[in-house]
Amino acid sequence: MTEQENKELESLLMEITEGELSSEQSHRLAEVIRQHPEAKQQYLEYCQIHTMLAWEHGLLVDLQLLDPSDTPAPPSVSFGSWKPLAVAAALVLAGVILWSPWDAPSKMKPGETVASLTRSVAASLELSGASSEFNTGSPVRIGSYQLDEGIAQITFESGVEVVIESPASFEIHGPEFMILNEGRLAANVTPEGVGFTVETPDAEVVDYGTEFAIEVVGQRSTEVHVFKGEVEVQPKQQDTAIAPVRLVTNQATRIDHSTLIPLGISVDDQRFLRSLDEPEPTYSGQVRELLPLAYYxxxxxxxxxxxxxAARGHGNTASVVKGDTRRQPFAPGRIGSSLRLGGPKAGGYAHISSALELPTTEFTIMSWIRTQTLPRKAVLVSDMNLSGEETLRFGFVGDHGHLGLTIANAMRTLQIVDSSPLPLEDWTHVAVVKTTEELRLYRNGALVSSQSLNGFQAQSHNPLSIGGIPKDSGVKKRRQRSGFWHGRIDELAFFGSALTSEQIENLFQLTPSI
Structure with a gap:
């Protein structure tokens, strides 16, 4: 290397430590390192020394790099005990400079905190190369992350908020730039965060003040959905002259990995969890005014x-049994979020506390529901126990999505059924009512079926379950696949009285529009 090249290298290395390395300087540094082996050695030594000093002065004190050995080293204050850690950190620094995208908006140092975990929903979140436990309020640093279970809500320093659903793999490169390698992400970008960028294997998405979501399916495709505002989507093609796709409110695109050609698609506001907070519309307040026994x-x-x-004065909690699925059980609902169930294949359901006792004389069960498929005998609510005894079943009758209510005693069975099947992939408001004289079934506020009791005497109900029936661990899986709901359930309420037709219609009309 010439004297001039040595001086240039020293200047570029100084810029690294100051965090001011421009895109052009990054290109030049890489070029010098690739042309001169001695420059590469000098660069690595410089990174090592800088990282040692940073570590000693506490800059990286909270980032605990994993030791390759399973046996922890004895504590020591000597140079030799922390040198391997510093070397490892230096290699991380070197790798980020050498192999990070040249035009990434941020030049933050590796390991620096750029966001915080503002909500963790049973999240199993790991930072590659570090042994860190993540809880609500934990700092989020530059690095590569894996979310195997649950939901993580991350808020960046600019106020940009992202909700990531498992399973997902992503990298955070700075306060304004991240990479989504696989999974689902919904972002709410504040005015201060305009320019926030998400890169995927197929495209780069730049925000201009908006609410949008991205789904990456491995090496197959990337989808971008805009719910409000505007984003720019640049497919990853060699020809940079190709114009990006501009998406505005209620527009979406898919980019297949094999072609990298943008394909216009319908925006899907029912796929992504965009908020973890439950709204309080008039509908919910009115349900509480009717004093339900339980309200989920x-x-x-x-x-x-x-x-x-959520019922006043009650605490009849329910617990979700996920079944054979890694996906978390919450999804966008008719109002806020909903319970998502995967049908016979997953075998998930929820069991309600035995403290909830549904009267035998009069009751009402009401909910918003959405079907993905129509499994045989899938239930919304049932009191079947492990012995197979059942006195109440509210769910499908037959194979074609006809909703019905069946009640039984030791002598008789009584049933009402909707003559029209439920639509797929659409929200429907349903209610069943038992009075002292008849059964009534409602759909979207209108009465669709009724049946006189004719002296039928109901018997006490067993503990209730939602979206499926209890499973016996000793029975083969194939025999336990009947009865599980495939879709979503929202705003499920149980009343110890018979609501009138006017009350049910009024509640349906009060529901906010989608």
């Missing part, structure tokens, strides 16, 4: 499995 709004709970009872 299906709001997202931090433990990832509890369904809170």
């Amino acid at each position: 709004r299906m709001g997202v709970m931090d433990d990832g499995h509890t369904l809170k009872d």
